[in-house]
Amino acid sequence: MKKQLVAREHMTQKPKPKMRGSRARGNTQFAWTGSDLLNGEIVPSLTMVLTTKGCSWARRDGCTMCGYNVNSNPYVQAPDIQKQFNQVIAHYGKAFKIVKLFTSGSFLDKEEVPIDVRDTILSELKDMPKVIVESRPEYVTPEICDDIARTNEHVEVAIGLETSSDRIRNNCVNKGFSFGDFIRASETAIAHDFTVKAYLLLKPPFMTEREALEDALQSVRDAAPYADTISLNLCNVQKGTLVEALWKKGLYRPPWLWTAVEVLKRMQETATVICDPVGGGSRRGPHNCGKCDRKVVTEIKEFSLSQNSASFTASCTDQMLWEFVLEFEEFSYGAPLVP
Numbered sequence: 001m002k003k004q005l006v007a008r009e010h011m012t013q014k015p016k017p018k019m020r021g022s023r024a025r026g027n028t029q030f031a032w033t034g035s036d037l038l039n040g041e042i043v044p045s046l047t048m049v050l051t052t053k054g055c056s057w058a059r060r061d062g063c064t065m066c067g068y069n070v071n072s073n074p075y076v077q078a079p080d081i082q083k084q085f086n087q088v089i090a091h092y093g094k095a096f097k098i099v100k101l102f103t104s105g106s107f108l109d110k111e112e113v114p115i116d117v118r119d120t121i122l123s124e125l126k127d128m129p130k131v132i133v134e135s136r137p138e139y140v141t142p143e144i145c146d147d148i149a150r151t152n153e154h155v156e157v158a159i160g161l162e163t164s165s166d167r168i169r170n171n172c173v174n175k176g177f178s179f180g181d182f183i184r185a186s187e188t189a190i191a192h193d194f195t196v197k198a199y200l201l202l203k204p205p206f207m208t209e210r211e212a213l214e215d216a217l218q219s220v221r222d223a224a225p226y227a228d229t230i231s232l233n234l235c236n237v238q239k240g241t242l243v244e245a246l247w248k249k250g251l252y253r254p255p256w257l258w259t260a261v262e263v264l265k266r267m268q269e270t271a272t273v274i275c276d277p278v279g280g281g282s283r284r285g286p287h288n289c290g291k292c293d294r295k296v297v298t299e300i301k302e303f304s305l306s307q308n309s310a311s312f313t314a315s316c317t318d319q320m321l322w323e324f325v326l327e328f329e330e331f332s333y334g335a336p337l338v339p
């Protein structure tokens with residue numbers, strides 16, 4: 001078993017372990033605590049990343065920006081997954097309102113998390129107000145939802161939609177499913193009284209900053225009817241990905257934090273949009289000029305809990321540069337104008 005795991009908040013992001021709250025590292029598990037929104041209230045949450053054999057799509061093909069498959073282990077057996085869960089609960093207890101169960105892929109894929117382990121874990125968390133599991137839409141079927149609804153009534157299904165545009169999802173992300181697939185999965189989950197979270201990816205490769213901004217705005221509008229919460233994931237450069245290869249050649253720049261702020265501000269009336277800028281301010285992560293990054297990251301996190309755009313007070317001289325990029329990047333065919 002791998003000794004070191006990469007923590008992740010989202011299916012699509014997190015280049016290196018994320019420091020948030022306290023953490024426990026056992027043989028195979030990686031977990032941390034934090035705060036999240038639950039019905040408008042800020043509550044304590046526990047996140048755990050369980051090592052599995054990995055994402056079925058990553059084994060077959062894979063997404064352009066996702067490097068999480070390096071955290072999987074083809075030899076993981078059902079008892080190993082149960083043991084990881086037990087270790088995290090033994091360390092942290094259950095005094096949380098939200099538990100997030102992440103794998104390197106889909107918690108609802110029985111090839112990844114065998115049914116008896118899945119049901120044991122969900123059953124142990126049946127009194128938790130919310131249990132978030134991540135899954136590709138193909139595993140959010142009526143049969144699987146029937147099964148888990150019998151075990152746990154407080155499930156939130158989190159799906160990496162990335163964008164509502166099939167063209168961008170196919171060509172820039174290589175995600176291997178359609179917006180229609182997401183809608184079907186969402187409707188199935190909702191029919192079982194589960195809540196739904198949609199992850200959107202800000203700035204997949206091969207897009208200008210402006211295209212990325214407009215795609216994120218449109219995707220929030222399109223996904224809002226099918227998601228209780230939208231999590232805006234800011235693309236970062238993970239090891240071993242196509243995005244990294246492009247980035248090394250100077251052909252990819254992660255999104256500006258200002259672009260994320262713009263999406264959050266403009267979509268405030270449309271949906272509950274949250275954002276955790278993983279790697280914010282680093283070269284591989286979403287960044288501005290370097291001087292204002294820390295403040296803007298903090299404000300984005302504050303907004304995610306408050307949903308109040310009064311959180312955004314930062315200003316910086318690089319906003320003119322960002323506006324210049326929005327206007328002129330198309331003339332370089334999307335090649336970054338500013339590092």
Ligand SMILES: [Zn+2]
Pocket residue numbers: 288289290291292293316317318319
């Ligand atoms: Zn700045």
